[in-house]
Amino acid sequence: MGVIKGPLAALKAEFPSAGYLVFGWGARDYYMARNPGIGDILRAVASGPAVMLVIPLKIAPEAFFGISNAVVIHVSPGGIERLSQLLWNYLATDEEGVPRRIGAGLYPESVFYASIGTYNLSHTCNTWTAEGAAGYRPVSATGVVFAAQVLDQLPPLLEEAGEHSERTSNSLPGGT
Numbered sequence: 001m002g003v004i005k006g007p008l009a010a011l012k013a014e015f016p017s018a019g020y021l022v023f024g025w026g027a028r029d030y031y032m033a034r035n036p037g038i039g040d041i042l043r044a045v046a047s048g049p050a051v052m053l054v055i056p057l058k059i060a061p062e063a064f065f066g067i068s069n070a071v072v073i074h075v076s077p078g079g080i081e082r083l084s085q086l087l088w089n090y091l092a093t094d095e096e097g098v099p100r101r102i103g104a105g106l107y108p109e110s111v112f113y114a115s116i117g118t119y120n121l122s123h124t125c126n127t128w129t130a131e132g133a134a135g136y137r138p139v140s141a142t143g144v145v146f147a148a149q150v151l152d153q154l155p156p157l158l159e160e161a162g163e164h165s166e167r168t169s170n171s172l173p174g175g176t
Helices: 006-016 030-034 038-045 059-063 077-090 127-131 147-151 155-171
Strands: 020-027 048-057 099-104 113-120
Touching: 006 077, 020 030, 020 038, 020 113, 030 038, 030 077, 030 113, 038 099, 048 077, 077 113, 077 127, 127 147
Parallel strands: none
Antiparallel strands: 020 048, 048 113, 099 113
16 A cells, blocks of 8 residues: 555555555445435435545455456556545545544445535546546546446556556566
8 A cells, every 4th residue: 555645645544454445435325324225325316415435455456346346457656646636635634634534334444434525416436436547548537427437438548558568578587
């Protein structure tokens, strides 16, 4: 977790044993509900407060969630800094500038934090995710509402990462 820079690095102290932090964002009532029902779903359709979930992991996200539920995108140091700032900007903080914990998360040791963002049908968790990846062409948050609209934009990034890996591996001694 040493990659996190800027103000978001304050979370390192919150999760000292984590090797990775996974971030999620969504409608507060729905996301924090232990067993969301139709009422929670209908409230999520209306504009309302958002919440950020932080999940600390000791193993890689693709190992924890399963390879079919994770996408690995290689990011430059500048990209990590931009993403860290974006995430920090969504966290609501107290008077001392510390993110406000508002509840236990859905996973072991995970935490819900208050968010300054507003969840609505034109700014969903998927829009938020696309905003995080928007610095990488061709990803755009414009018009994104559903997960497939984010995932459909990723193949060029994944191909580029694969080409980079091949170039890197071919340049190593012994061709490994």
